[in-house]
Amino acid sequence: MSNGTRKLLQGNASCVHGALYAGMRFFAGYPITPSTEIAEVSSRELPRVGGKFIQMEDEIGSIAAIIGASIAGSKVMTGTSGPGYSLMVENIGYAYMSETPVVVVNVQRGGPSTGLPTKVSQSDTQQARWGPHGDYTAIAIAPSTVEDTLTETIRAFNLAERFRTPVTVLLDEVIGHSRAMVKIPEEGEYEIINRVKATSSPEEFEAFEMTPNLISPMPAYGEGYRYNVSGLTHDTHGFPTNRADEIPIKLNKLRDKIMNYVDEITKLRVEFMDDADIAIISYGSVSRTALQAASIARQAGFKVGCIQLCTIWPFPEKEIKALCENCSKIIVGELNMGQIVEEVRKVISDDKEIHTLQRYDSEILTPMQMLEKLEEVL
Amino acid sequence: MCAKLLDKIEIPVDRYELRLSGSGGQGMIFASVVLSEAIGGTGEKKVVQSQSYGPEARGGASKADVVISANEIFYPKAMKLDFLLAMTQEAVDKYYPDLKDDGMLVVDTALVTEIPTDNYYGIPCTYLAREEAGHAMVANIVALGAICAATGLASMEALTKAVLNRAPKGTEDKNRKALEIGYRELMKLKTEKEAAK
Amino acid sequence: MTTATKPKQKSDVFHQYLRPKKKFPNVWCPGCGIGIVMGAFIRAIDKLGLSKDEVVLVSGIGCSSRFPVYLDFNSLHTTHGRALPFATGVKFSRPDLKVIVITGDGDALAIGGNHFIHACRRNIDITAILINNHIYGMTGGQGSPTTPSEAFSTTTPYGNVEKHFEPCDLAAAAGASYVARGTVYHAVQLEKAITQAIENRGFSLVEAISNCHTYFGRLNRKGDGLAMIQSFKDRAVPVARAGKMSEEELEDKLVIGKLHTTGATEFCDEYQKVIDAHKEK
Numbered sequence: 108m109s110n111g112t113r114k115l116l117q118g119n120a121s122c123v124h125g126a127l128y129a130g131m132r133f134f135a136g137y138p139i140t141p142s143t144e145i146a147e148v149s150s151r152e153l154p155r156v157g158g159k160f161i162q163m164e165d166e167i168g169s170i171a172a173i174i175g176a177s178i179a180g181s182k183v184m185t186g187t188s189g190p191g192y193s194l195m196v197e198n199i200g201y202a203y204m205s206e207t208p209v210v211v212v213n214v215q216r217g218g219p220s221t222g223l224p225t226k227v228s229q230s231d232t233q234q235a236r237w238g239p240h241g242d243y244t245a246i247a248i249a250p251s252t253v254e255d256t257l258t259e260t261i262r263a264f265n266l267a268e269r270f271r272t273p274v275t276v277l278l279d280e281v282i283g284h285s286r287a288m289v290k291i292p293e294e295g296e297y298e299i300i301n302r303v304k305a306t307s308s309p310e311e312f313e314a315f316e317m318t319p320n321l322i323s324p325m326p327a328y329g330e331g332y333r334y335n336v337s338g339l340t341h342d343t344h345g346f347p348t349n350r351a352d353e354i355p356i357k358l359n360k361l362r363d364k365i366m367n368y369v370d371e372i373t374k375l376r377v378e379f380m381d382d383a384d385i386a387i388i389s390y391g392s393v394s395r396t397a398l399q400a401a402s403i404a405r406q407a408g409f410k411v412g413c414i415q416l417c418t419i420w421p422f423p424e425k426e427i428k429a430l431c432e433n434c435s436k437i438i439v440g441e442l443n444m445g446q447i448v449e450e451v452r453k454v455i456s457d458d459k460e461i462h463t464l465q466r467y468d469s470e471i472l473t474p475m476q477m478l479e480k481l482e483e484v485l
Numbered sequence: 486m487c488a489k490l491l492d493k494i495e496i497p498v499d500r501y502e503l504r505l506s507g508s509g510g511q512g513m514i515f516a517s518v519v520l521s522e523a524i525g526g527t528g529e530k531k532v533v534q535s536q537s538y539g540p541e542a543r544g545g546a547s548k549a550d551v552v553i554s555a556n557e558i559f560y561p562k563a564m565k566l567d568f569l570l571a572m573t574q575e576a577v578d579k580y581y582p583d584l585k586d587d588g589m590l591v592v593d594t595a596l597v598t599e600i601p602t603d604n605y606y607g608i609p610c611t612y613l614a615r616e617e618a619g620h621a622m623v624a625n626i627v628a629l630g631a632i633c634a635a636t637g638l639a640s641m642e643a644l645t646k647a648v649l650n651r652a653p654k655g656t657e658d659k660n661r662k663a664l665e666i667g668y669r670e671l672m673k674l675k676t677e678k679e680a681a682k
Numbered sequence: 683m684t685t686a687t688k689p690k691q692k693s694d695v696f697h698q699y700l701r702p703k704k705k706f707p708n709v710w711c712p713g714c715g716i717g718i719v720m721g722a723f724i725r726a727i728d729k730l731g732l733s734k735d736e737v738v739l740v741s742g743i744g745c746s747s748r749f750p751v752y753l754d755f756n757s758l759h760t761t762h763g764r765a766l767p768f769a770t771g772v773k774f775s776r777p778d779l780k781v782i783v784i785t786g787d788g789d790a791l792a793i794g795g796n797h798f799i800h801a802c803r804r805n806i807d808i809t810a811i812l813i814n815n816h817i818y819g820m821t822g823g824q825g826s827p828t829t830p831s832e833a834f835s836t837t838t839p840y841g842n843v844e845k846h847f848e849p850c851d852l853a854a855a856a857g858a859s860y861v862a863r864g865t866v867y868h869a870v871q872l873e874k875a876i877t878q879a880i881e882n883r884g885f886s887l888v889e890a891i892s893n894c895h896t897y898f899g900r901l902n903r904k905g906d907g908l909a910m911i912q913s914f915k916d917r918a919v920p921v922a923r924a925g926k927m928s929e930e931e932l933e934d935k936l937v938i939g940k941l942h943t944t945g946a947t948e949f950c951d952e953y954q955k956v957i958d959a960h961k962e963k
Contacts, residue, residue: 286535407490
C-alpha cells in the first residue's frame with residue numbers, strides 16, 4: 108500500500124504496515140491464532156517491496172531465521188502468540204546476548220499452555236520481561252488501538268535498531284483482530300532509525316566494542332568485517348570468555364545500554380490526571396476501557412485520571428511515582444491475575460491505596476466494570 | 486466525593502453501536518467489515534470494528550460489532566447497542582438484552598421465529614438471497630442493504646463500492662442485487678411503520 | 683595421501699584461514715577427528731577460491747559447533763539444534779553469501795531434527811557438514827540419534843535399546859539435492875565431497891563420520907583415536923562398489939562418496955521469481 112492511503116485495517120495488518128514503513132524486509136513466522144494475519148499480510152506485502160517472507164517449521168525456527176537475517180543486514184520481525192513466544196524465548200535470549208535487533212510481536216491470548224486461542228489476555232506481560240533465562244534488560248511496548256499499532260511498531264523497530272536489542276510488541280487479541288481506518292504515513296512523517304554501521308577498518312574493528320553510549324556498530328555479514336557472533340558470554344571481540352573480569356563487562360553493557368537511556372524509551376499517555384484523585388493505570392486494550400470509564404466518570408463530576416503505559420518495560424518507575432503524587436487511590440486494571448500491579452506497588456508509597464481490577468475469563472474489561480470498581484473504591 | 490458514581494453516569498451519546506450477529510459462515514464479519522469501510526471511507530467519522538468467534542470456521546455463534554463516533558473511540562467494543570442485526574434465533578436470544586430500549590432490531594425472519602419485541606424490522610434475508618438474488622450466500626448483503634435503509638449510516642453508493650471491492654470476482658451482480666433487495670424491503674417496512682403511526 | 687610430499691604448503695593454506703589472534707588451543711580432545719574435517723573444509727574453500735568475506739559459517743552447540751569460532755570467516759555460533767534456521771535467515775536474506783553449517787549428530791538430528799528435514803525439503807542453498815561421532819561429546823558421552831543399537835553411552839549404560847538414524851537417508855528422503863558421506867580417514871575424498879556440496883545450488887549434506895574415542899571409543903571398547911580412524915578405513919566402501927554388494931555384505935560397512943543428487947529447484951531462486959513477478963515498480 109502506498110504512502111498516504113487510508114484503509115480499513117485489522118490491528119495485525121496495521122502492525123505489518125508499521126513494520127514495512129520502518130523498513131522491515133524480512134519476516135519469518137509460524138501460524139498461530141490470534142497472530143496469524145501478521146504472517147499472512149507479511150507474505151503478501153514483502154515481495155512487493157523486494158522483501159522476504161518465510162514460513163518456518165516452528166516458532167523456534169522463526170526467531171532463529173530472523174536473527175540470522177538481521178545479522179545479515181535486514182530489518183526483521185516475527186509475529187506469534189503465547190505458546191509460540193514460549194518456544195522462542197531461548198533464541199530471544201540469544202538476541203539479547205548477541206545484541207541483535209529483532210522485533211517480536213506477541214498477540215496475546217489466554218494461557219498457560221494452549222489456553223484460549225481466540226480470546227484476549229494480557230498474561231504474557233511478565234514473560235516479555237523475563238522470558239529467556241539469565242540477566243538482561245528488556246524493552247516491551249504495548250499498543251492499544253489499531254491505529255497506534257502502526258506507529259508503535261515503527262517505534263519498536265527504532266528501539267531495536269538503536270539499542271541493538273530484541274523489542275517485544277505486546278498486542279492482544281482485541282487489538283490484533285479489531286479493524287479501524289488507518290493511514291499509511293507519508294514518507295518522512297516518522298523518523299526511522301537504522302543500526303549504526305561500522306566505520307573503522309576491518310583490522311581495527313571490535314565487534315562488541317565498548318563505545319561511549321555502549322552501542323557497538325553492527326556491520327552485516329559480507330561487508331568485510333568477519334566477526335564472531337555467539338550466544339556464549341563473550342569478550343568485546345565476540346569470542347567466548349570465562350574470565351571473571353570480562354563477564355560483568357558484557358552483562359553490564361546489556362543493562363546499561365538501555366537503562367542509561369530509559370527516559371527516551373519510556374512513553375506514557377496521560378489523560379485527565381491534572382487534578383485527579385484516582386488514577387487508573389493500564390496498558391494495551393484495557394487502557395481504552397480506562398479512558399472510556401474515566402471520561403464517563405469525569406462527566407459525572409468525579410476526579411478520575413488515566414495513565415497508559417505505552418512502554419511497559421523498562422517499567423516507568425519515576426514517572427508513575429510522580430504522576431500519582433497527588434492521588435490518594437490507584438486502580439491497576441489488567442487482563443491477568445496481577446502482573447503489572449506488583450511493579451506499581453514497588454514505586455508507590457504506602458499512604459496510597461492500590462486497588463486491582465483483573466479479568467482473566469477471556470473477555471476484555473468493560474467500562475462498566477471499571478466504573479463499578481471506581482464506585483467501590485470511592 | 487461522597488456521592489456515589491453509578492447513579493450519576495450517562496452512557497456516552499457520541500457513539501453509535503451496531504452488532505451484526507448470526508452463526509459462523511453467515512458472513513457477519515464480512516458484512517461488518519464492508520459496512521465499516523463504507524462508513525469510515527469518507528473520513529468524517531471514526532469507526533472501529535471488532536468480532537468474536539469460536540475456533541471453528543463454520544457454525545458456532547458469530548458476532549461483529551461496529552462502533553461509530555465523530556470523536557476518538559475509546560472503548561472499541563459495544564457497550565449498549567443502538568442497532569442489532571440477528572440472523573439466527575440464538576443470536577437474537579443472546580444479544581437482544583444488549584440493545585438499548587430505543588435501539589433498532591433487524592432480524593432474518595427466514596431463520597428467526599421468536600422475536601422478543603414487537604418493535605423490529607423483519608426481513609427474510611436468507612430466503613430473499615436465495616430466491617431473488619440467486620444465492621443464499623448473499624443473505625448478509627441483503628442484511629447490509631437493510632442496515633443502510635434503516636440507519637442511513639452510509640450511502641448505498643459507498644456501500645455498493647465497498648461490497649464490490651471485497652466480493653469475489655463474478656459475484657458482482659448477485660451482491661448488487663442483494664443490496665438493493667435489502668434496501669427495498671426495509672424501506673417498505675419503514676414506510677408501513679410511518680403510515681401506521 | 684599427498685600430505686607427506688607437500689607438508690609446508692598444506693600447512694600454509696591452513697594457517698591462512700585461522701583466526702589470527704584467536705583462541706587456541708581449541709576445545710577438541712587430542713586425536714579428535716573434527717580437526718581433520720576442518721582441514722578438508724579449508725582446502726575445499728581454498729580450492730573453490732571463495733573470499734573469506736562471502737563465506738558464513740553457522741553452527742549450533744556441541745563439539746563440532748566450535749569449529750566456526752576458529753576460522754576467519756563470518757561466524758555465527760548459535761543455540762543447540764538451531765544452526766539451520768539461523769543459516770536459513772542468513773542465506774535467504776543474502777543469497778549471494780555462501781552459507782555453511784557445521785553440525786553434529788545430536789545438534790542436527792535430535793534437537794534440530796525438525797529443522798534438518800525442513801531445510802532439506804526447501805532445498806535452500808546451504809551446505810551442512812554433519813560431523814557424526816555417534817555420541818554427545820561436549821556433555822560427556824550421552825546417547826545420540828546415531829548411537830547404534832546396543833551401543834553404550836553414559837545414558838545407555840545397559841546398551842542402547844533405540845534404533846539409530848541414517849542422516850544421509852534422512853536428507854535424501856526429505857529433499858536434499860546433494861548428499862555425500864565421508865570419513866575422517868578419507869580426508870581427500872571428504873574435501874572433494876565438501877567442494878561438490880558447496881558447488882551444488884541447493885541443500886547439500888556431507889556426513890563426516892568421525893571418532894569420539896574419549897567417550898564412544900572408551901565406552902564401547904573401540905580403542906583410541908587412531909584405532910577408531912583405522913576402523914573407518916576398514917569399514918569404508920566406495921559407493922560404486924557398494925552397488926555391487928549384497929545387503930549382508932554391506933552390514934556394518936560405511937558407504938562413502940556421492941550418494942544422492944537431484945536437479946530440484948532452489949528455494950531462494952524460486953522466491954526471487956515471486957519478487958520479480960510482484961515487486962512494485
